[in-house]
Amino acid sequence: MKAKVGIDERGLRHDGRRPDEMRPVSMRVGVLANASGSAMVEFGKTKVLAAVYGPREPTQRFMVLPEKAILRVRYHMAPFSTAERKNPAPSRREVELSKVIREALEDVIITSEYPRTVIDVFVEVLQADGGTRAAGITAASLALADAGLPMKALVGSVAVGKISGTLVLDVDETEDSAGEADMPVAAAPDLGLITLFQLNGVLTEEEVNRGLSMALKAIEQLVAMQKSVLRQSYEVVEE
Amino acid sequence: MSVTPFKLPVVPALKRQSYLNLYKRGVREDGRSIRAPRQLEIKVGVLEKAEGSALVRLGNTQVLAGVKVEATSPFKDTPNQGVLVVHAENVPLASPMFEPGPPDENAIELARVIDRSLREVRAVDLEALVLRPGEKVWNVWVDVYVLDHDGNLFDASMLATMAALLSTELPDFEELETGEVVVKRGTKGRRLKVDHSVVTVTTAKVGNYIIVDPNFEEEVISDYRLVLSFDENLRIVGAQKTGSGGMRAEELQEAIKVSKEASQIYFKALEQVRGGGK
DSSP: OOGGGSOOTTSOOTTSOOTTOOOOEEEEEOOOSSSSEEEEEEETTEEEEEEEEEEEOOSSTTOOOSSSOEEEEEEEEOTTSSSSOOOSSOOHHHHHHHHHHHHHHHTTBOGGGSTTOEEEEEEEEEEOSSOHHHHHHHHHHHHHHHTTOOBSOOOEEEEEEEETTEEEESOOHHHHHHOSEEEEEEEETTTTEEEEEEEEEEEOHHHHHHHHHHHHHHHHHHHHHHHHHHHHHTOOOOO | OEEOOOOOOSHHHHHHHHHHHHHHTTBOTTSOBTTOOOOEEEEEOOOSSSSEEEEEEETTEEEEEEEEEEEEOOOTTOTTOOEEEEEEEEOGGGOTTOOSSSOOHHHHHHHHHHHHHHHHTTOBOGGGGEEETTTEEEEEEEEEEEEEOSSOHHHHHHHHHHHHHHTOBOOEEEEOTTSOEEEETTOOOOBOOBOOOEEEEEEEEETTEEEESOOHHHHHHOSEEEEEEEETTOOEEEEEEESSSOBOHHHHHHHHHHHHHHHHHHHHHHHHHHHTOO
16 A cells, blocks of 8 residues: 555645545536536546437336336546546446446335336436446436426435555545555435445444445535535526 | 336335335234344255355355355455455356346445455455465455345345355475466365454335345335345444435434344354354
């Protein structure tokens, strides 16, 4: 492990952040013309684009449910998003992440409004610097709202990591590769529900609980920002 | 692409209320408590050609794990470490839900959760797998074969993986003058060095209840499942929420408590495998 990745004597991280500080976050909606809804979210150097198509007719007739819409999610990394070119064919990691991202969003969309249809969510990582699933979920939730779909709540996401024994918020790639644990969390604060929870690494029960509180606090801020970005984009200008 | 499951059986949904009525009394359809795993049986050394193997029955769920090793070049960034790879197949004979073809998202998730839980805690000593430093190492393949799916594939597969690894004996090998390493198949040299026992405990949230070791019908009616991985010191060495229902923070705390208790049954079974030699 490189020593400089840890926490320095001032209690700061390799990029000068405090342990509970996120990287600069940027959110934009309606960034694509064709999609029903779209959003671009950046966590520092991580840039993720999400687009929603639908509700629409399923491409395969049998792929329907009589009582609700089916949600299809693809998480994908662009070949140029990483230091070494990423093979564009879907990796096992991308297959798993597509699943957990779908599950993180599925319950906040009121899919019962659109039986026998399909809602497609495409998450494209344009630049990967850690936290791509978190930025992807945050963008996908914005894109769903931008598409005008009825939703119970917005979902935000962030990962908590453990670096040289300290819990830190929003790990970047440098910290992730040197870290002892990575715990991505997604939640809908307005419903009080955690919709994604994973842990890769070793933590005590106390650290899991403390890390979860850190993540949930940050997610509240992310969702507040999502709301403000959506409000601005739909602002009605009085004539 | 990940798609909302649209081929789930409907019968469990119809039985949901009767399940909940049972949970209210603290019991399940098969008579066990909501906090108890099903009857567990682990048999190791069930195959001759595999370097390690185990068959696990958890109720009606059956999972076979086989370990094969081969001499390979190490990864460039870890020249003095062997390689551990976990792969899972939902074999079509195991369930009407499974279809032939490459592993789907569920099989991939299963393998990756097991792999991560072993990797982060260094359950297998990869440094003990070096044949010639920087050049040749053992690649240890764990192939998880789901034979009969009646729910909770995570716990059954993790137990099968651990038991198979604990039973693994590395074959002898010969180094040729060309530098090539020839594995003497069928020979038994030394035992694989397994430093930690890891188990997963899966709980499911059904209605207002958190139940341990859900069977297939209980999985279908659950809001979500939480897979928690523990080492023998009860550190949390992995976690995965699976299923689309949302989880409350208090539910996570309860699940950790409940799962730690249930893990003792799994650890005890693995201890017997370790102690039994074979």
